[in-house]
Amino acid sequence: xxxxxxxxxxxxxxxxxxxxxxxxxxxxxxxxxxxxxxxxxxxxxxxxxxxxxxxxxxxxxxxxxxxxxxxxxxxxxxxxxxxxxxxxxxxxxxxxxxxxxxxxxxxxxxxxxxxxxxxxxxxxxxxxxxxxxxxxxxxxxxxxxxxxxxxxxxxxxxxxxxxxxxxxxxxxxxxxxxxxxxxxxxxxxxxxxxxxxxxxxxxxxxxxxxxxxxxxxxxxxxxxxxxxxxxxxxxxxxxxxxxxxxxxxxxxxxxxxxxxxxxxxxxxxxxxxxxxxxxxxxxxxxxxxxxxxxxxxxxxxxxxxxxxxxxxxxxxxxxxxxxxxxxxxxxxx
Amino acid sequence: xxxxxxxxxxxxxxxxxxxxxxxxxxxxxxxxxxxxxxxxxxxxxxxxxxxxxxxxxxxxxxxxxxxxxxxxxxxxxxxxxxxxxxxxxxxxxxxxxxxxxxxxxxxxxxxxxxxxxxxxxxxxxxxxxxxxxxxxxxxxxxxxxxxxxxxxxxxxxxxxxxxxxxxxxxxxxxxxxxxxxxxxxxxxxxxxxxxxxxxxxxxxxxxxxxxxxxxxxxxxxxxxxxxxxxxxxxxxxxxxxxxxxxxxxxxxxxxxxxxxxxxxxxxxxxxxxxxxxxxxxxxxxxxxxxxxxxxxxxxxxxxxxxxxxxxxxxxxxxxxxxxxxxxxxxxxx
Numbered sequence: 001x002x003x004x005x006x007x008x009x010x011x012x013x014x015x016x017x018x019x020x021x022x023x024x025x026x027x028x029x030x031x032x033x034x035x036x037x038x039x040x041x042x043x044x045x046x047x048x049x050x051x052x053x054x055x056x057x058x059x060x061x062x063x064x065x066x067x068x069x070x071x072x073x074x075x076x077x078x079x080x081x082x083x084x085x086x087x088x089x090x091x092x093x094x095x096x097x098x099x100x101x102x103x104x105x106x107x108x109x110x111x112x113x114x115x116x117x118x119x120x121x122x123x124x125x126x127x128x129x130x131x132x133x134x135x136x137x138x139x140x141x142x143x144x145x146x147x148x149x150x151x152x153x154x155x156x157x158x159x160x161x162x163x164x165x166x167x168x169x170x171x172x173x174x175x176x177x178x179x180x181x182x183x184x185x186x187x188x189x190x191x192x193x194x195x196x197x198x199x200x201x202x203x204x205x206x207x208x209x210x211x212x213x214x215x216x217x218x219x220x221x222x223x224x225x226x227x228x229x230x231x232x233x234x235x236x237x238x239x240x241x242x243x244x245x246x247x248x249x250x251x252x253x254x255x256x257x258x259x260x261x262x263x264x265x266x267x268x269x270x271x272x273x274x275x276x277x278x279x280x281x282x283x284x285x286x287x288x289x290x291x292x293x294x295x296x297x298x299x300x301x302x303x304x305x306x307x308x309x310x311x312x313x314x315x316x317x318x319x320x321x322x323x324x325x326x327x328x329x330x331x332x333x
Numbered sequence: 334x335x336x337x338x339x340x341x342x343x344x345x346x347x348x349x350x351x352x353x354x355x356x357x358x359x360x361x362x363x364x365x366x367x368x369x370x371x372x373x374x375x376x377x378x379x380x381x382x383x384x385x386x387x388x389x390x391x392x393x394x395x396x397x398x399x400x401x402x403x404x405x406x407x408x409x410x411x412x413x414x415x416x417x418x419x420x421x422x423x424x425x426x427x428x429x430x431x432x433x434x435x436x437x438x439x440x441x442x443x444x445x446x447x448x449x450x451x452x453x454x455x456x457x458x459x460x461x462x463x464x465x466x467x468x469x470x471x472x473x474x475x476x477x478x479x480x481x482x483x484x485x486x487x488x489x490x491x492x493x494x495x496x497x498x499x500x501x502x503x504x505x506x507x508x509x510x511x512x513x514x515x516x517x518x519x520x521x522x523x524x525x526x527x528x529x530x531x532x533x534x535x536x537x538x539x540x541x542x543x544x545x546x547x548x549x550x551x552x553x554x555x556x557x558x559x560x561x562x563x564x565x566x567x568x569x570x571x572x573x574x575x576x577x578x579x580x581x582x583x584x585x586x587x588x589x590x591x592x593x594x595x596x597x598x599x600x601x602x603x604x605x606x607x608x609x610x611x612x613x614x615x616x617x618x619x620x621x622x623x624x625x626x627x628x629x630x631x632x633x634x635x636x637x638x639x640x641x642x643x644x645x646x647x648x649x650x651x652x653x654x655x656x657x658x659x660x661x662x663x664x665x666x
């Protein structure tokens with residue numbers, strides 16, 4: 001019954017928020033016709049996947065746990081921002097994990113990036129199908145998170161956020177070419193660091209990169225500032241025939257491209273990913289945001305960053321036009 | 334848009350599972366026309382409420398946190414099974430909490446029952462409106478959980494699960510009359526202890542009582558055995574003009590009244606509550622269950638007990654006929 005109701009909905013009718021209490025949402029539409037979805041869970045203790053043939057169906061899809069935190073060690077706390085990628089016929093999940101919930105001497109969380117792999121058609125079938133490939137190591141051993149990856153002209157790139165002790169702030173964005181999904185082939189190249197006012201509110205942050213190709217360019221969106229109403233999205237771009245590892249080829253937008261809409265109570269939209277609508281045409285922005293600002297207690301344990309989806313278009317200059325965060329269309333209590 | 338789609342659904346069309354990853358579901362339809370919903374959250378760290386004018390609307394309703402666990406002390410761990418009650422013009426939440434996640438010397442969790450109160454029309458408005466009334470103390474200081482309450486002939490009763498060191502098993506069911514929502518007026522009366530085969534599979538458990546009146550009787554459903562596929566629901570009944578504090582007036586069903594349906598992959602249905610459908614006639618059973626049995630790791634941190642709802646009818650002898658757990662009707666991955 002409900003299936004039919006949901007399939008009748010068009011891209012204009014996406015449920016928003018689509019998925020309650022899922023932050024750092026990642027979506028991928030696979031060749032099997034399913035939208036696969038993963039995200040940070042409020043307990044930060046495991047990685048789950050759900051799937052559906054429609055975006056709205058994800059609201060009701062039952063998740064499966066595919067990996068859970070260790071009892072101790074580097075992968076035992078604060079499992080953040082998993083991304084599910086299908087690379088050369090295998091599934092990979094990148095995620096950040098820490099050995100402790102404590103801050104280090106600089107008041108920073110202590111995450112590193114890790115990679116797990118699954119060789120089955122259905123990545124949800126069982127957690128027994130997932131094997132750990134270990135830490136994705138970079139030349140500096142420091143706070144790392146939010147890795148994503150993409151292929152361009154047959155090269156495989158990794159983009160992530162990391163602290164450099166010599167640069168002010170929590171994290172910057174880097175790119176490297178990869179030897180395989182869990183091993184860097186080249187040195188990291190700094191793509192962006194917090195510098196503008198909108199990147200340095202509350203905290204100096206560049207994180208949550210997401211890659212999309214359009215026209216003759218690659219774009220990387222990312223998230224900036226503290227994860228409250230100041231959180232917003234920035235944009236990097238590069239010509240798709242340029243050397244992606246040459247920092248000077250990348251252009252950084254001076255203004256945020258997606259930000260809070262105070263009038264609509266949509267606060268701190270960000271940590272996005274991209275997918276394509278059921279019509280195979282409409283580009284979809286997937287992101288989280290809150291609908292209130294008076295967070296009580298530790299924001300990390302305020303679970304109400306919800307996953308939202310909305311279509312977006314392209315400006316005449318070829319850049320994405322994300323518009324504003326759409327209002328919630330659920331029945332508000 | 335979605336609102337209209339949802340309102341078109343009839344009681345036969347409830348989304349199932351209705352609410353993903355909410356165990357011990359409690360629902361209450363208030364005089365303001367809203368269904369209020371609360372439940373255990375997978376992180377067991379806070380109490381949230383959501384509300385909607387339709388049952389299906391609860392699937393998309395955005396929760397608000399109304400209380401969060403203390404940093405230390407008796408209310409600092411494993412916040413379980415909140416119930417929201419409206420008593421004489423004020424809101425009360427009963428919940429179980431522990432000082433530690435460790436077991437005691439008998440291998441038992443160490444919860445006690447607590448009560449918080451809110452004097453506002455909208456119980457979701459702010460956690461600042463909730464005040465703590467402290468522990469609901471009983472003569473024995475032992476593992477206690479899953480309290481509910483009801484009024485009958487102008488008396489106010491409290492029904493809960495508790496360990497008695499002299500009785501085998503995890504917990505039994507008790508009733509007492511209340512002085513006020515957080516203070517017992519009478520001694521507890523034992524209503525039921527685990528004794529039948531279906532109450533003692535894995536663990537000896539009676540817990541999760543829920544009260545409903547029909548015809549000339551009060552019924553108490555409860556949950557029995559381990560919280561895996563063995564979990565099932567039992568039934569107690571009493572004439573509504575009898576002394577509810579006289580144990581011998583209560584009759585206990587020799588068989589479970591709701592249990593796993595292996596063919597439909599509905600495992601361990603229970604910890605129910607009751608509400609009424611939008612038609613103001615159809616009785617609704619609210620419960621959680623899983624759709625798999627191969628739980629990896631600690632079942633407490635397997636988050637996939639989902640909230641389900643389904644109508645039920647009454648047998649000719651006046652007892653409830655819950656049927657079987659309905660299959661999931663979401664699009665399965």
